[in-house]
Amino acid sequence: MPIDNAFKVRINKALNDSNLRGALGKFGDVFPESRANVYQGIDFEELRGIIARNKANAANNMEALVDQFEANIIKRGGQVHRAKDGNAVFQILKDIAKTRNAKKLVKSKSMASEEIHLNQHMEDTLQMVETDLGEWIIQQVNEKPSHMVMPAIHLSKEKCAEIFSQALGYKVEADIPNMVKLARKTLREHFMTADIGLSGCNIAVAETGTMCIFTNEGNARLTSSLPPVHVILVGYEKLAEKFSEIAPIAKALPKSATAQTLTSYLTMISGPAETLKDKEGPEIVKKELHVIFLDNGRRELLNDPIFKEAGQCIRCCSCLNVCPVYQLVGGHVFGHIYAGGIGSLLTGFFNSLQETDKVQEMCIGCGRCRDFCPGKIDIPNLILEMRNRVRKEIPLPGMQNFIVGSVLRNKGLFQFGLRQASWASAPFTTTGKDGNKYIRSLPFGFKKLTDWRSLPGFNSTPFREKIKSIKQEVTNKKGKVAFFGGCVIDYAYPEIGESLVRVLNKVGFEVVYPEQTCCGAPASYMGRPDVAKEIAMQNLQHFANDEFDYIVSACPTCTVALKEKWPKLLEGNQENKAIADVVAEKTLDFIKLMHTLKKAQGGAWNEVAATCDVACSAPIKVTYHDSCHLNRELGIKEEPREMLVAQSHLSFMEMEEADRCCGFGGSYCIKLPEISTELLNRKLRNIENSRAEVVAVDCPGCLMSLRGGLDTKKSNKRVLHCAQLLDGKY
């Protein structure tokens, strides 16, 4: 079942949990800077390229590498087991416990053991003791980790003190150093008396049979040294071919995880080292070493042509640390066992599509995680692929499915619907401070759409009609540009389209508006590539015209659709794919086109702007908000800034967190307005805190969101599309 009311209750609970919000928010704010400091002087792109290549190579040779690894461990006297799933692990562990007559197991951090609920299944056989501080704390209250590196990040020190008091049977104050001391003392007793130690593993090198374990507390060292039996649980995705491949991961993992140069301890185990007989000695014997390779969906993942990329994950969790949605709700909402975006991918394979269904819907697709991933995983686009697979098994609820499957697919019906919206919404439309039309409140069940930000009033004449009466005066004509308007400009902001026409006319291009419908993005983002493909087909022939020098869109989401999605969607049909490739090649986002044209003319950008419509005696202070699709999907970041800086009547200034998502996310803000509101409010605070009068944007979706939010807050700041700024419409 996709996101339902029960899940919304959990979201709202998390949003109202001030401890959680405080802890995640603070960490999210400081992490990028500390991470950047520790990476100083290191070529991150080169480093992650090496890691991605090594991991992909290991995935491709997984079966041979695991055989090689096994032979090395056996040669040293260790044992290797291969477990299909959790049940197989439990059986192996029960057999080991029985043979040794073991009573207690100490465990250092292993996400794989969490994934199969190891503690719960072994309780009848062994006393299971978590020894990582965070894991031990949450074990006392039967919670799941909310973060893979910092499992108890959701708990305040006061809550931790309560948990300590309960576990130790006396009052413990909320004093962190003292609690750490008590944990040391309590767990040391367990270490000294445990029969088995179990740990996870970060890297398993086939060439040498070496397993690397990174820890800070030192619990993995004790787990692997004090008990006479050591069991290491390894996922197949941890395999590496060569010993030298440890270096790039050791370079990236601690930096990306906790902004450390290296963890306090890196333990390399290549065979059964010495241990004390019967825990105490004095006789020294060889340790009993068991390595359990856990499959549980990993082989399917690593053999999947698309999702094998997720196997490049080194579990640093920097994707969670920088995710604006994770920062709001944490891993108990945005996560199953593995948290966040990467978690939703792993969950789909290690657990089930059902279990990742709601989790994957939490991703707003801003793409920030991709910039930080040391495994170079395209997490947001893999999530879209995951959504496609989920939606094949678990369709959207009736109404949503009808809109995507029937209305969007049917050109006529879709445009009819949008036109009806203009008169249906007219009674609710008022004029805002900036002179634009807003819908500030809708009746009945639609209230949730407007009580946090106003919606734009629908325009009675869409751009597709307006263009017919625009007189284009092109002197010194250089060519012809086809304009893909997109729904938001067409029906809500036709004036952006009008500005675009005037600006392009001025630089020598005639603008034509071929027959067109939706770009297909909403269907793509809702897990219906079948519908998106049909929509792409409906548009394609009208844009495949040799007359067009360029195809331009002033909506980066549409630009991404034309430039990246259509060729992929049409991959099955050679002829259509070839046309889509040509269309993609010619397509540019408006600001990129302007930048390219003016650059070709020697970069005289300032000639573009018309004189101000209003008398401006002093330069207008303007800041820029990056659209996620333009910035991170299309890689266009500097171009709009260069254009704005070059305008003599504008004074450009950066605002804080300019490239942070505004929370619009297309259908996301209808699906999860609770999250969108929070993201928008943060953006609005940054806008208010800047000295700018005008916020320039390149995405009409962001513009809709920002204008609506500023209108609700009765702000004096205005939001304009770059096309309008270059057209001199202030």
Place this chain on the structure above:
Amino acid sequence: MGVYTGDWKLHLPEGAGAEELFKSFKEKAEALTVKVIRVDSKTNAEKAIIEEIKAANIKLAVGVPMTLVDALSIQESLKGDGIEFSLDLDRNLIEQAQFGVSQFDLGIAELGTIVQDAESVHKRLVSMLPPTHLAVISTKTIIETFADSLEVIEKVYNGEPSNFIAFVTGPSKTADIERVLTIGVHGPGRLIIVCVDE
């Protein structure tokens, strides 16, 4: 079986132990709260260790056999001060000790990391269980990068690394409660490194 083919010193990259490597090693380690002491001879190394143990104001310290210093002479000297420096490697004794001394095989300049072949269980326990750990290394074994250390290991063990190799970078620490950095969880909260120029 990983065979210890000999001295790590025989397989160091060119330039190991250079002055600027020591400088970087010291700087990186100190940034992690590690106390780095440099001495020019075996005798002075022993002296430094004795001083550190005395300054710790404790009754019981433990150590493993070492080549860079003479543990027996340290033991003898501390006896006079009423401090037991035990070389009897008993698990419960090591657990009771407040100070452990062991020798490491390599230093990594870019990280302030020390590396040890820890196949010997006693070496491990002495460096893990007591709240303070003092590591002795030869200044000459300080190399530049982590990647260099992997190459050294591959050479020393002829491609078959020892069963247990330990990399230690600063004291044991956690930030699991409210992201507050706290030193000294399961391992030693205090780390001292004595670098001997021999």
